[in-house]
Amino acid sequence: MFKKILVPIDLEYANAGSRVLPAAKKLAIDNRATIALVHVMPTIPGFIAKDVPAGYERRVAEDTKLELKTLAEKYGVPSVVRIHEAQGGIYPKIIECASEINADAILLSSHRPGLSDYLLGSNAARCASLKMLGNCSARLRSGPSC
DSSP states (O other): OOOEEEEETTTTSSTTTHHHHHHHHHHHHHOEEEEEEEEEOOOOOOHHHHHHHHHHHHHHHHHHHHHHHHHHHHHOEEEEEEEEEEOOOOOHHHHHHHHHHHOSSEEEEEEOOOHHHHHOHHHHHHHHHHHOOTTOOEEOOOOSSO
């Protein structure tokens, strides 16, 4: 059913991937699918960028890739690790990455909705609401840290 599964991971949470990676592994095994992990890195604002040391963004991207590989190994998830640097919002970059790799599933965890989520919507809700290429999204509910 699924051949390419995209798993966005927010590395800012202490338990990043703790719920979604075991679920992704099972889904991949059941479907003989491949998994791509992605962490959307924020762009450094222009007014701060002038004070950032040369090569900082490259080092952060390398550290992020290593952290994603470590998570994949921890949960036994064979994966192709992809890193995207956000030039806009999180969910547009998730959708862009899904389109680039021709993912037919996006599996992401989500926090419990707060007031801002009801007003603005969460990234998971936005990804789930899009109808692209027969795409399917699943939200795995977890506590404050997803």
